[in-house]
Each structure stands twice: as structure tokens, then as C-alpha cells.
Amino acid sequence: MKLNNFLLISAFIVSGCQSTATSAPPEVHEPYELSSAQISTIHAAVRGVLKDPESARFGEIVAASNSEGVVSACGWVNAKNSYGGYTGDKPFLGVLTKGGFVPVSVGGTSNETAATLRVCARQGTAL
Template identity: 45%
Template sequence: MFKPLLLLCGLAISMPVLAISATSQDIAGIRAAMDDRLKDSESAKIKSVRIASDGTTCGLVNAKNSYGAYGGYQPFLAMKLSSGKFYVVGVGRESGQVCESKGI
């Protein structure tokens, strides 16, 4: 009885999720949520943001590092909360892998 349930859960995770493009209000919320993750969140350039129906948010961010130079676009993973605010789960390769596995 448990094997079909586990198989079903595995299929649900690997299926692509419908996602929409972020609005300018969403981008502003993501930028505010990046304060805890980036050395210079004010310099952040955010692009290719997609929000899934479950609130999972994926995109690319490029911000200045400690030396004042842009380090290149990195994938990020965030969650859009029911309040409309965002929580950034992570920035980096692993975040991109999660987004890719969810089809976002």
C-alpha cells in the first residue's frame, strides 16, 4: 500500500510546475528579501523571475561582491508567502538545481 503512494509522490516532484512571470511589485519584494543574503542588495540586478502556483520563485540575481564588482548572475530560490512577502531560501548552484527539477 505504501509503494504506490511513494511512487506517486516521486512523480509529483518531478513534474513541471506552471509558473508565471513576476510583476514589478514582486521584483521589489524579492529585492527587499535579498537583504539578508547579499553583501550589497541595493546593487542587485534581478532577471528571469518565474513564480509557480505554489509560491516557489526562481530567477537570477547579480550583485556587487565585497570588492565592489559584479560577480555574475546566480540562480536563486525564494518562496512567495501568503502575505505577499518573499523569503529567499538560497542563492547559488543548488538553488538553480531545485528550480530546474521543479520545471520553473
């Protein structure tokens, strides 16, 4: 039993180690203020992937740009599901392009929600 605990603890320690020599430095994101036209574009794109687009209720939307000028945005949306009930606030994330907004993730399971929130935080758009 003690050997199993030792192996388990060793595995956690080794898996937590990272080499700084091969790691890329974290990307810098600057807050980005969205225009009302960009917010409308984001709303339209997110509505386009929902089961009931007209039911969408949007919350906070946060945007940031990286060193290459790529603008990413994260926000909250609550919309009706196939049964006609509201699902509760779900996070979404995507990228603003010259052609509009490309949603990368909208709502989903608890694991998808957690992953979306982690990516939002990493790109400077923590909700």
C-alpha cells in the same frame, strides 16, 4: 582489474534503479505570473541577503504554483562582493508567502549554483 570494473559497473546500475512502487508521483507546477508588487517584494528580499544590496542587478524571474497554491520563484541576480566587484549572474530561489518572499538560496559556490538550478527545474521554474 576486471573484477573491479565489474563491481564498479554493478554499483552504478544498482544505484540507478528506483522502485516505482514507493516513489511519489512528481508534483505538478503551473506557471504563475508575478505582479509588479510581487517582483518588488522578491527584489527587496533578495537584496536583504546580499553583501551590497544597492548593487543588485536582477535578470529573469520565473514563478510557478503547485497544487496547494504555494508559489515558488527562481531568478538571476548579479551583485558586488566584499571586494567591490560584481560576481556575475547567480541564481536564487525562494517561496512567496503572505508576509513576503523567503529566499531559500542565493548564489554561492558552483555546487550550490548547480543545486539551485536543479531545484528550480524540478519545481517548474527552470531558468
